[in-house]
Amino acid sequence: MLTPPASAAPVLVRRGLIALTGIGGLATAFELATERHWNGLEQLIPWLALVVLAAAIALVPVRRGRAVAVARVLALLVLGASAYGVVDHILVNYNSGVLDQRYAETWDRLPLAHRWWLAVTKSVGPAPTLAPGVLGQSALLLLLATFLGDRPSR
């Protein structure tokens, strides 16, 4: 079996992490498109985050000046957008509880913790709660890639 020399491993891992980031971004774009996730400004946030992520991906191979530092900042921005998305999806679900025919009459009388649980688990509402987390995962992969060297170690 052909195995790369140990010194080349960091480069392979780094390129792999960048590739996984790209795949995650493309998959997110596909998912957003199929969900028609563009009703209103707030639904455009993940699209903007994808553009930022693409810029970060483009900067990582540029190992000059502050390119890597900028890429890290951009990745952190995407991570923040991802966290915002998760919270926002939970809130959307929570506020939709009263529209669900099973809870329309009783929503306000349910224990608070139960209401939040229903929202977090998407038992009420239309928003997949952890879906925005994929963007954050991609950003973390890219951030990790920036800490690996681009040349085989000696």
Place this chain on the structure above:
Amino acid sequence: MISTRAPLARACAAGVLALGLSGCGGETTTAPGGAASATGAPTSSSGSSGDAAAPAGAKVSANTASEEEITAALGRAGVSNPGRWAEEVVEYRPYPADDPNLTKLRDNLAKYNPGQETTDKIVSALTS
């Protein structure tokens, strides 16, 4: 030599692992809907006459009426939480003009599991 900065790299790795394990609940609830016709209310308006004083059964346009007009129309149709539903109607615009049954609206409302009766009431108060 691998140029890693151990603490931050470990934090990144932990985050990736946590997200990977938690997975992504990307499923969308799709309640049945869309087959029932929206009848029972005469079409007497195409968009901008949906005030509270409008006659019972007066429809407003899902595409052009204001949120307040839609709220009033849904209230007259007996829909509970008409304001919240009006927000959703506005959010999912535009609706195809050649679809009097407002199939697109029905599909989007179904994500909230409102039940067939509520969906029919909402659609009965609107025109495309």
